[in-house]
Amino acid sequence: MSPPPDVLISEVGPRDGLQSVHATMPTxxxxxxxxxxxxxxLREIEVAxxxxxxxLPQMADAAEVVRHAAxxxxxxxxxxxxxxxxxxxxxxxxxxxxxxxxxxSVAHSLANxxxxxxxxxxEVRSIAxxxxxxxxxxxxxAGISTAFGCTLQGEVPEDEVIRLAVxxxxxxxxxxxxSDTVGYANPAQVRRLFRRLRAELGERAGAAHMxxxxxxxxxxxxxxxxxxxxxxxxxxxxxxxxxxxxxxxGNVVTEDLVFMFEAMGVATGIDIDKLIAARAPxxxxxxxxxxxxxxxxxxxxxxxxxxxxxx
Numbered sequence: 412m413s414p415p416p417d418v419l420i421s422e423v424g425p426r427d428g429l430q431s432v433h434a435t436m437p438t439x440x441x442x443x444x445x446x447x448x449x450x451x452x453l454r455e456i457e458v459a460x461x462x463x464x465x466x467l468p469q470m471a472d473a474a475e476v477v478r479h480a481a482x483x484x485x486x487x488x489x490x491x492x493x494x495x496x497x498x499x500x501x502x503x504x505x506x507x508x509x510x511x512x513x514x515x516s517v518a519h520s521l522a523n524x525x526x527x528x529x530x531x532x533x534e535v536r537s538i539a540x541x542x543x544x545x546x547x548x549x550x551x552x553a554g555i556s557t558a559f560g561c562t563l564q565g566e567v568p569e570d571e572v573i574r575l576a577v578x579x580x581x582x583x584x585x586x587x588x589x590s591d592t593v594g595y596a597n598p599a600q601v602r603r604l605f606r607r608l609r610a611e612l613g614e615r616a617g618a619a620h621m622x623x624x625x626x627x628x629x630x631x632x633x634x635x636x637x638x639x640x641x642x643x644x645x646x647x648x649x650x651x652x653x654x655x656x657x658x659x660x661g662n663v664v665t666e667d668l669v670f671m672f673e674a675m676g677v678a679t680g681i682d683i684d685k686l687i688a689a690r691a692p693x694x695x696x697x698x699x700x701x702x703x704x705x706x707x708x709x710x711x712x713x714x715x716x717x718x719x720x721x722x
Contacts, residue, residue, distance in 0.1 A: 416680035417718070418636070418672055419455060421618060422448050422665055424646040424693070425476070426457040426491055429469045431651030431661065432700055438472045440696025442479050447689035448647065449483045452681040453665075456480065457489040457510065457644075461497035477504040493524050498538045508550040509542065511535055512590075513579055515572045516561035519592070523556070532578045539583020552617050553579035553587045558604065560595030573607050580615050588617030588642070591631065594624025594661075598634035605638040618642035621663045623649060623703075628663040629671055636677075643668060648690055648702030664704040666690075670711070678718030683711060 425445055429436055436444075441458075448456055458480045459473035473490065480488040481504075489508040492498040498509055513531045514520035520528050535553050542549050557564075558572045576587040589604060601619070609616040619635035619642070621628045632643055646662035669681050687707045694702060 414678065417641070417677045418679055419642045420453060420665060420669060420672075420679050420681060421455040421457065421489070421642055421644045422453045422647060423457040423620070423644045423662065424448075424648070424650045424665070426460050426470075426489075427644075427662060428646045428648075428650030429697075430460055430467050432469070432697065434697055434700065435469045435471075436696040438475060440692060441472070441476055444647075444689065444692040444696060445476070445480050446483070447685070447692050449480075449486055451685035451689050452679070453686075454485055454680065455487040455489060455508075455642075457491060459501075460491040460493075461501045461504075462491075462493060474500065474504040477501065477506055481505045481507070492538065494534055495537050495541060498541055502542070502546050502549060506549060508552065509538065510552045510554055511538065511579075511584070512556050513553045513575060513587075514556045514561075514592075515567045515575050516557040516564040518563035519557045519561045522563060528575060532575070532582050535579050535584055536582040543583075550585050551583065553582075553584040554590050554617070554620060555579070555587060556590045556592045558589040558596075559591045559600055560593060562593045569604060569607070572604060573611055576608055576616075577611050580612055584615075586615045586617035587612060588620060590620035590644075591622050592620075594622040594627075596621065596631050597627060598630050601631045601634040602638050605635050605640055609639055616640070618644055620644040622661055623663050624661065629667060632663060632668060633671070636672075645669075647686070647693055648704055648707075650693070650697075650700070650702060664706075666704045666706045670706040673718045674712075674715070676718065680718075683717070 460470045464471035490501045490506045579587045621631045645665035645668045649664040
């Protein structure tokens with residue numbers, strides 16, 4: 412039996428990736444893709460977003476996708492919910508973990524969910540109460556988006572980021588992580604903010620969700636790891652996350668992130684060869700959509716040794 416992984420890689424492509432592209436992946440292709448990700452060893456996948464189909468037709472099959480993913484052994488099935496109505500639908504479908512986007516930027520919060528930051532904290536409180544009543548085993552995470560800067564607002568004060576994360580946990584979230592929604596973060600900033608987050612929340616400090624828009628995605632993940640973060644969001648092929656940065660990968664590429672950690676001797680529990688093979692159903696379901704990643708193109712180094720076998 413293999414030892415438990417040192418870090419948890421949370422795959423967000425089926426949600427964050429797919430809702431960021433114009434095309435809609437057929438449901439059958441989504442299910443094949445999720446099956447391939449699971450077969451590669453991924454044990455947490457954000458599979459859908461429960462939002463109105465008229466706004467995001469890519470997510471119209473969210474309930475069906477969740478029901479299928481929930482049959483895969485050992486998989487934590489996550490879904491994004493922006494409000495109580497979405498949470499009700501997600502819980503009815505059988506999710507294991509709810510994630511909520513709570514923006515630290517005043518401007519982005521209004522543009523993204525049409526609510527103020529204070530209203531979103533109250534939404535967290537409402538959904539936490541709903542979860543306790545209907546499905547107390549389901550986890551609830553508040554992801555603090557635009558934590559490192561905002562294309563609409565510019566600078567986002569760090570004190571406000573930390574205060575908002577604390578408010579979300581006080582409102583009932585199990586954990587609160589930080590998201591570099593627009594690719595503004597740098598490693599020094601990442602270290603500083605996650606150090607403060609962990610000082611305030613301890614084990615309730617959540618995942619690092621980094622984008623690679625300006626080429627610093629992996630560097631920022633490494634900085635977060637050095638500050639004690641052990642859960643990282645990533646997207647196969649870097650799909651989605653930044654549709655308005657032509658030629659730039661949006662989300663951190665799962666394949667490259669897994670390679671970095673495994674090469675360092677940090678076990679992820681993921682088979683890189685099978686992970687790269689999972690690109691096939693992704694590309695079949697979204698023909699012509701650009702996918703990124705240096706590791707799939709270059710291949711693994713000769714004599715490559717996985718994970719904590721170095722130890």
